[in-house]
Amino acid sequence: MDFTPTEEQRAAGDLAAEIFGDLSTPERLAALGAATDADLWKALCAAGLPGAVAETGLLGLVLMLEEQGRTTAQVPFAASCAYGLLGVGAHGSDAQRARLLPGLRDGTEVATGAFARSGARPVTVEGAADSGRAQLVGTVPVVPWLCEATVVLVPDARRRLWLVRTDGPGVGVAPVATTAPWSAGRLTLEGAAAEPLGGPYAPGDARGRHPHRAHDDVLAVARTAFAGLQAGVCAGALARAVAHTTTREQFGRPLATHQAVQLRAAEAYMDTEAIRVTAYEAAWRRDAGLENATHALTAAWWASEAGKRVVHSGQHLHGGIGADLDHPVHRHFLWGRQLDAYLGAGAELLEELGALLTKEPQA
Structure with missing residues (x-):
């Protein structure tokens, strides 16, 4: 296994980081409320990022979704790429691809x-x-x-x-x-x-x-994509917590110097890395044409179970400020819990994973 991004994947991830970082700011998100950021979606499509998924593969999409998660940008990037560009692209008929893919690339179809x-x-x-x-x-x-x-x-x-x-x-x-x-x-x-x-x-x-083949592939792609999104959400929450604890002082010294804070942050970092590496592996295997359903379930389990631990830690490490509903870290908390709910309960995912492991030979 080699998770080293290709030049195209790295370029797509870097461009995504630039666009999300520039346009999905806390101030802009606060002004949006619950609305979708139509201008950001247009900018992403104009830059060709949804369309780039055909060349960068699922791993490239995961890298871009990490950048979305870091900023909790309110655009349908994960859903439209996973279910549309990759789903229809892999399993649609020639007529369906010709009809839908151009619009999915330029954002006129979602x-x-x-x-x-x-x-x-x-x-x-x-x-x-x-x-x-x-x-x-x-x-x-x-x-x-x-x-x-x-x-x-x-x-x-x-x-x-x-x-x-x-x-x-x-x-x-x-x-x-x-x-x-x-x-x-x-x-x-x-x-x-x-x-x-x-x-x-x-x-x-x-x-x-075997009508389930397309279903199972699309479901695995979606689970992997949303796990990549969760990796970014967790990384963003942890980055905010680190910034806060290194500058906020208590009893004359930064909070980050306290052992309990260091341990909590270290555990959150390890959980975030586990989400990231399992999402990378599932994406890499799918791009390589290998069995990836069990790996997508593993990534989904880590994103669900570990993801909620990380966003809770991110909010907790902010102390009383973390309880402020208007603080940017609270947005990561909300996204982390929503991804946990969408990917499914850990017990359900483990039950499905166990059934697959006992039925299917591993590639």
């Missing part, structure tokens, strides 16, 4: 995925699934960036993926308040027109026999 939590009632399909069109019925309570999305990937009970336009008949989108300002929404499908990702499911072809 994609997301309506993957419900474990145990939720799945979306059902009405009509012939082996046709080019079908109707979907069901509800997904929380979909990230749904209020900004133009197209949604929706899995059914058989783990087949369907493309649904958010402005289509039978599609309901209602805003949902979440911990972090993700423009999330509740997706209601009442006979909504849907198009199978990759084209009609022919009973004799590989996708017909």
Whole structure:
């Protein structure tokens, strides 16, 4: 394994860091409130960063999402790239790619995925699934960036993926308040027109026999991408905590000189590195064409379990200031908890990981 970024991946990460650092400032975020930063999204698309994912791969996307997480920038970068550019790019038909990818690159199209939590009632399909069109019925309570999305990937009970336009008949989108300002929404499908990702499911072809392959790949990509985002959120929270404890004095000396503070910060640093390296490994394996579902689950578990520890530590190390809802570190706390909720409970992820490890040979 070699996680050393290529020249293209490093350049994309550096450019992302520059744009996020310049435009996603605490003052700008405070003025936005819960709104999506439309100007920042335009700047990212004008710089070609979403489109660069085709060349930089999932590892390149993870590097860029780390930079987004450091600033908690309010744009649908992770969702649109993971579910759209990489999902449709890898599994869409020629016609679907030609129709959707240009808009996903320039930002006129925004994609997301309506993957419900474990145990939720799945979306059902009405009509012939082996046709080019079908109707979907069901509800997904929380979909990230749904209020900004133009197209949604929706899995059914058989783990087949369907493309649904958010402005289509039978599609309901209602805003949902979440911990972090993700423009999330509740997706209601009442006979909504849907198009199978990759084209009609022919009973004799590989996708017909194994309709879950695209589903599992897209889910692994999304888990890896959001884990990379969490690595950045945690790194940003820790950087703020370090800056605070090295300048704030107590009993005549900086807080950072106290052993308890040092230990808490060290534990947060190790947790952040664990999230980062597991996300890197899952992304690298996917780019290399290797089995990566178990590695994506591992990255998701670290991002969920360790991520909430880090953002709690970041807020705690700020002392009373950390309780200020307007302090920038509180934004990292909110994002860390939202990513924890979105990726799923640690016990659920471990149960799924155990099932995969006992069923599938490792590459």
